Amino acid sequence: MVAQNIAFGIIAGITVLAALGMVTTRNIVHAALFLVAVLGGLAANYVLLAAEFIATTQVLVYIGAVMVLFLFGIMLTRAPIGRIPQMTGASWPVAALSALALGGVTVYALIDRFGTDSLATDSTVFRTADVSDSVFSQYIVPFEAISVLLLAALIGAVVLARRD
Amino acid sequence: MWILENAFLIPLIPAVSFLVILLFGRSVIGAERVHKVGITAVGIVWILSMIAAVSWITQVEDATSSKADDAEHALVSVNEGLSASGSGAVDGDLYLAAEDDGHGSDDGHGYAAGPDPVISTADGWWSSGGIDFAVGTLVDGQTVLLLVVVTSISLLVHIYSSEYVKGDRRFVHYYAFLSLFTASMLFFVMAQNLVQMIVGWELVGVCSFVLIGHWWEERPNTDAAVKAFLTNRVGDIGLLVGVAILFGTFGTFDIDSINRAVGEMGSEVHFAMLMASIALMAAVCSKSGQFPLHTWLPDAMAGPTPVSALIHAATMVVAGVFMIGRLYPVFFEGFSIGTSSINLMAFIGGFTALIGAGLAFAQWDIKKVLAYSTVSQLGYMVMALGVGAWTAAMFHLFTHAFFKACLFLGAGSVSHAAHHTFDMREMGGLRKYMPHTYKTFVISTLALAGIFPFAGFWSKDEILLGALKGQESRYLLMLVFGCVVALLTAAYMTRVIWYTFWGEYRGHGHPHESPKVMTVPLWILAVMAVVAGAFNLPTPVLELFGLERFAHLVQTYAEPTHYLNAIGLSHPGPEWEMAAAGLVLALAGIAITFMYYWRNTGPHGLTERNRYAKAGYTFLEQKYYLDHLYTDIVVGSIKAPIARAANWVNNNVIDLVVNRAGEGARDSGRWVYRWIDQGTIDNTVNALGSGADAGGQGLRVMQTGKVQNYGSLLFGTAAVVAIVFVIVL
Amino acid sequence: MLLNQFLLLGALLFAVGVYGVLARRNGVMVLMSIELMLNAVNLNLVAFGLQHDVVSGQVFALFIIAVAAAEVGVGLAIVLLLYRNRRSIAVDEFDLMKG
Numbered sequence: 001m002v003a004q005n006i007a008f009g010i011i012a013g014i015t016v017l018a019a020l021g022m023v024t025t026r027n028i029v030h031a032a033l034f035l036v037a038v039l040g041g042l043a044a045n046y047v048l049l050a051a052e053f054i055a056t057t058q059v060l061v062y063i064g065a066v067m068v069l070f071l072f073g074i075m076l077t078r079a080p081i082g083r084i085p086q087m088t089g090a091s092w093p094v095a096a097l098s099a100l101a102l103g104g105v106t107v108y109a110l111i112d113r114f115g116t117d118s119l120a121t122d123s124t125v126f127r128t129a130d131v132s133d134s135v136f137s138q139y140i141v142p143f144e145a146i147s148v149l150l151l152a153a154l155i156g157a158v159v160l161a162r163r164d
Numbered sequence: 165m166w167i168l169e170n171a172f173l174i175p176l177i178p179a180v181s182f183l184v185i186l187l188f189g190r191s192v193i194g195a196e197r198v199h200k201v202g203i204t205a206v207g208i209v210w211i212l213s214m215i216a217a218v219s220w221i222t223q224v225e226d227a228t229s230s231k232a233d234d235a236e237h238a239l240v241s242v243n244e245g246l247s248a249s250g251s252g253a254v255d256g257d258l259y260l261a262a263e264d265d266g267h268g269s270d271d272g273h274g275y276a277a278g279p280d281p282v283i284s285t286a287d288g289w290w291s292s293g294g295i296d297f298a299v300g301t302l303v304d305g306q307t308v309l310l311l312v313v314v315t316s317i318s319l320l321v322h323i324y325s326s327e328y329v330k331g332d333r334r335f336v337h338y339y340a341f342l343s344l345f346t347a348s349m350l351f352f353v354m355a356q357n358l359v360q361m362i363v364g365w366e367l368v369g370v371c372s373f374v375l376i377g378h379w380w381e382e383r384p385n386t387d388a389a390v391k392a393f394l395t396n397r398v399g400d401i402g403l404l405v406g407v408a409i410l411f412g413t414f415g416t417f418d419i420d421s422i423n424r425a426v427g428e429m430g431s432e433v434h435f436a437m438l439m440a441s442i443a444l445m446a447a448v449c450s451k452s453g454q455f456p457l458h459t460w461l462p463d464a465m466a467g468p469t470p471v472s473a474l475i476h477a478a479t480m481v482v483a484g485v486f487m488i489g490r491l492y493p494v495f496f497e498g499f500s501i502g503t504s505s506i507n508l509m510a511f512i513g514g515f516t517a518l519i520g521a522g523l524a525f526a527q528w529d530i531k532k533v534l535a536y537s538t539v540s541q542l543g544y545m546v547m548a549l550g551v552g553a554w555t556a557a558m559f560h561l562f563t564h565a566f567f568k569a570c571l572f573l574g575a576g577s578v579s580h581a582a583h584h585t586f587d588m589r590e591m592g593g594l595r596k597y598m599p600h601t602y603k604t605f606v607i608s609t610l611a612l613a614g615i616f617p618f619a620g621f622w623s624k625d626e627i628l629l630g631a632l633k634g635q636e637s638r639y640l641l642m643l644v645f646g647c648v649v650a651l652l653t654a655a656y657m658t659r660v661i662w663y664t665f666w667g668e669y670r671g672h673g674h675p676h677e678s679p680k681v682m683t684v685p686l687w688i689l690a691v692m693a694v695v696a697g698a699f700n701l702p703t704p705v706l707e708l709f710g711l712e713r714f715a716h717l718v719q720t721y722a723e724p725t726h727y728l729n730a731i732g733l734s735h736p737g738p739e740w741e742m743a744a745a746g747l748v749l750a751l752a753g754i755a756i757t758f759m760y761y762w763r764n765t766g767p768h769g770l771t772e773r774n775r776y777a778k779a780g781y782t783f784l785e786q787k788y789y790l791d792h793l794y795t796d797i798v799v800g801s802i803k804a805p806i807a808r809a810a811n812w813v814n815n816n817v818i819d820l821v822v823n824r825a826g827e828g829a830r831d832s833g834r835w836v837y838r839w840i841d842q843g844t845i846d847n848t849v850n851a852l853g854s855g856a857d858a859g860g861q862g863l864r865v866m867q868t869g870k871v872q873n874y875g876s877l878l879f880g881t882a883a884v885v886a887i888v889f890v891i892v893l
Numbered sequence: 894m895l896l897n898q899f900l901l902l903g904a905l906l907f908a909v910g911v912y913g914v915l916a917r918r919n920g921v922m923v924l925m926s927i928e929l930m931l932n933a934v935n936l937n938l939v940a941f942g943l944q945h946d947v948v949s950g951q952v953f954a955l956f957i958i959a960v961a962a963a964e965v966g967v968g969l970a971i972v973l974l975l976y977r978n979r980r981s982i983a984v985d986e987f988d989l990m991k992g
Contacts, residue, residue, distance in 0.1 A: 095915030103908025
């Protein structure tokens, strides 16, 4: 238990710092790399939560695919490499206030409600087979809907990005 | 009874044919031979359907003869039931005639209890959220009736098309989708549960869309296809809602269970059934071209003519009628058909029949006349169901399919001859050039007009009879609608014959008779248009020839007595007066038109001379301005980009309101200043005015147009609301 | 381990994501911040799934990953289109709806 808590502390620290770095850095490529760190940290958290399949998917889909997409986006929009002075808009204090208020109230509510409840230790470890069983039986309709959504997104992206 | 349990084979065969034609049509089979694949597949299915029909009839016979033993002691209770159900509802003579034939009944509702439907299911199609969805087939008399209609018309249309669409640039594609349509429609009519029904419903809609837009290079065709598709989407919402209500009420999608449950629970579920019926009625309005969603059907004539005959006259458009018939207990309970004297379904049907018939007068396109005629006749069927005449509606569906398909194919034949025009002003005199088409067209017209002894006479008479007698009280308004439509139908069809086949030829080139492959299907359909009425003759007519046992075949074999018994549906007995009145009205319609065109009497040129008549004609010609309502007003107001609307609101409304408010306040301040007080109040008022003005300007600042500012507002508000909920409350 | 440690981590990441969405000028950065918010939600789902001993938490996390992938695809296409038309992806330069 102690080892897990130490691991969580390290991972959480890295994740939060990387997230902060991502939204404050002036270098857009650095921001993308910070995002990789955040996503990797979350994947590690999923492992701690005994969600192996989600962790793998997180690595494959986010770090593998989505990040490449982001890098393409950065490249295709000719973002200047290196520091950009105007990375943050003029209204950042308002944004910071909103974020602080929202984060603050969430943190307060969580501590108020869950306090020091410890994580259930006797719960089942759902393996990949269990997840897939559930997806393909109980949640088959949402699953199909997602597949249609992905198709629609695919076509939409092609239509939008096409030169004509 | 093997075929009834394995009915899934029937839609499977055309589905396979669809895939074969689509995948191998051009490469392996060869584009000019694909029609043989389609015709073979549909031919096999037609034979299977006939076998299914025979099996079903045998099953009914078995079920009733096993009950015949009980008939002796059931007679007493039947007579009690007769006297209890009142004089108008059940005709004693008719009933006793059936009694002699062994069609005994022990339920007291006045007709024999047939066998249960043959249901075969395979469980575990899929499941979601703990609900299992089965897949299967439900075959009963109604299904068998539709199987026969769909496969017969489809087979003839397949054969006819091989000449009509020959050499078309998408011949393969055409036959593929004709097969898919046949498969979908057959799948739909034997759906075991509501989910399957929705699947079939949407599949036929897709096929309709594809085939209307068959010649999509021309803009009006694609517009018509899109219009048909979108209009049907409107109704599909109703279908989904209706199915959801039924599922919520009964916890099952199974049609058989739902129908039985309604019969048992009766008025307990009245409100839910009312809501479900209204929602499902929207679906019927779109699919079966009922007012006010009928506007897509005439436009759908942009497709090839055989498609119009098959899909937009004989089969697909009756899907709505079929659905009402299938879920009849739901509608019967929901709309209180048994006890009311007017209800939504009957009114929509009757009104549609009326406006459809009216519109048919103002059309010059022969196919559009027929399309409005279809709208009108579908209205007749829905009206029949609305007044409780289940059998009459299905019987009319059956007869209408044949003569309307014949009329459409006849129109196609005319256009094939007269250089691909459908404009009646460019036809005329064709009876000399196309004798076969002319004869079949006239026969079908007489059938549609309801002239004795053609098929339409019998079915139309039963509908009028249903309205006359109703269930407990008569549906007087519907009867009036029905009679007026009978007159109008005969009149506009006679007009079509005048313009198309009489007078002098007004088109170009030399018209010629169509080849045999087109005229033979026409003759088959024409023969059916004559004799189809024989399938549900009333007993008194047959008594004259001593053939009582062939009376009411549709009623005996097609009616789902297992459902209708429970809701207490009764049958009206025949009335000579009603039949005579219907016939007289039809003859009058023909006579009036005949006098007008052939004898040249009556108020010719009235529309030019009289501005009221002209206005009425324009109103008809513009289709009651419904299309304008939909495209210009409804769609137009939505189509304008929302961004522009929001921008406009920002620029005009917010600015204007705030500025005007400010100015108004300022003006009133001045008014006060000038007229009442120039001293102390003055300053206050000015301050108010400019305050409102400044407030307006201040609010205006918030509308920066920058997405992140809106985002800040959104998240900030969310935070504030969250704080209120979490900390304060 | 406490349930709250994961939930609080999620809350913090969500707040950081909100800040990123609202403050960053670059369109791609805004999209990245949205991903951060979605991931924070995922963490919550998985943690609650473990707490309540149901598999649904993980299933919905998977669905969110799929939806997020679709969202990035369409979002980047829109950004690309903006860039092509306006030669800029600074979101605060687009104010056609200004009142």
